[in-house]
Amino acid sequence: MGIEVEIKALARENGAALVGIASRERLASAPPSADAGYVLPSTRSIISFAIPLDRKVIRDYLGKRDWLGHGADQKRIYRMLFTIADGLAEFLRGRGFEARSVDANGIYRPEPGGATRLNAVLRVPDFSHRYGAVAAGLGCPGWSGNLMTPQYGSAVFLGSVLTSAELEPDPLLAENPCDRCKLCTTVCPVEMVSKTESVAVMIAGREYSYGKKGNNARCLIGCMGYHGLAPDKKWSTWSPYRVTYPLPEDEAELVSLSRRLRAADPDMQGCRGALTERDKCFDPDEVYINTCANCALICWERREDREENRRILVNSGVVVPKAEGKRVALPAEQTTEVDTPRGVRVATVR
DSSP states (O other), X not given: OOHHHHHHHXXXXXXOSEEEEEEGGGGTTXXXXXXXXXXXXXXXXXXXXXXXXXXXXXXXXXXXXXXXXXXXXXXXXXXXXXXXXHXXXXXXXXXXXXXXXXXXXXXXXXXXXXXXXXXXXXXXXXXXXHHXXXXXXXXXXXXXSSEEBTTTBTOEEXXXXXXXXXXXXXXXXXXXXXXXXXXXXXXXXXXXXXXXEEEEEEETTEEEEEEEEOOHHHXXXXXXXXXXXXXXXXXXXXXXXXXXXXXXXXXXXXHHHHHHHHHTOGGGSHHHHHOOHHHHHTOTTOOOOOOOOHHHHSOOSSHHHHHHHHHHXXXXXXXXXXXXXXXXXXXXXXXXXXXOTTSSEEEEEO
16 A cells, blocks of 8 residues: 555545545746745655534524634634644654644744734635645636535645655646635625636646735735625625725725724733644634635525525625624614724624
C-alpha cells in the first residue's frame, strides 16, 4: 500500500469527506498566498481535505430560525480539521519527512506599514487552503471565489498539510461545478463580489476565473457584523448593526472606516480578540458568533438548492437584538434604527 493511500485513509478515518494531493509545482504560477514555501521551505507536496457543513443547520441559520447552531457546527468542524491536520503531519514526520499543518482561518502574513491584527486589511493567508484544494483536485473556484466542489458545493471547510514528501498528485477536477448562476453576488450585504467583472488565476497550467472582489475592508465590514442590512433593505444577516450605505468608493476612506469600526469593537480588544481559531475551537466555553458567510453557505452543488437557500434568506426578515444577547428576526417594516456610541446604528423594534 502506497503512502498516499495511507494518508487518505487516515484523513477519512478522522472525518475528512474529501482528500486530495497536489505537487508544489502546480501552484508555482498562482498568487503569492499559494506559495507553500512561505510556511515550509522544503514543501514538495500539499495534502488538502474538506468537511461539509450540516445542511439543516445552514438552512436554519439562513432562515433566522437558529443563530448559534451554525457556530456550534463550525466549531465542531474546526476541531476535526485541526485533528486531521495534526495527525497527518505527525504520521509524515514519523516516516522521516518534514511536515507542517496549516491552521484553518485567522492566520495571516504580516502587512506593510506596521499593521496589527486589529487593523490589518489585506489578510493574505500563510497558505491558501482554497488554491491548495484546487491544485489537489477537490474542486474549482466558484464565482464567489470560494472553492466549489461537485459533492457539496461551497458549503465546506478546508484544511491543508505541507510536506517534503514527494507524493503522487491527484488529477485536477475536469469540469468546474460552478454554473455561473451568480446567486452569491445577491446575498452579500456589502456587495463584495462583482456581478460582471472577473479575475483569473493560473493553477497547474490551467486558468480559473472568478468574480472580481472589492477591497477586503468591505468584506471585513460585512462578515465581522458591522453592517448586516441588504442593499434593498428587506432582509439582513444575523447582524443588527448598520453603517452608512453604500460604503465609500474611495479605498483609503473604506479602509479607514473598517479600522475605526474594529477599534471601537469591544470583542476585538483584550484577550478574546487575540484568540486563534485553534484556541477557540478547543475551548469548551467559547461560543462561535457568526453573522454572515452567505456567499459560501447558499452555494450547494444543485442549482435548485441554491435558489431555495437564497429564497429562505431573502424572506428571513431583519434581525434585532433582544434581552440577554438574543436576536430575533422581524419583517423589515416593523424595524427602525438608533445610534450607538460604537460608530454604528442598531436595528430595533419600530
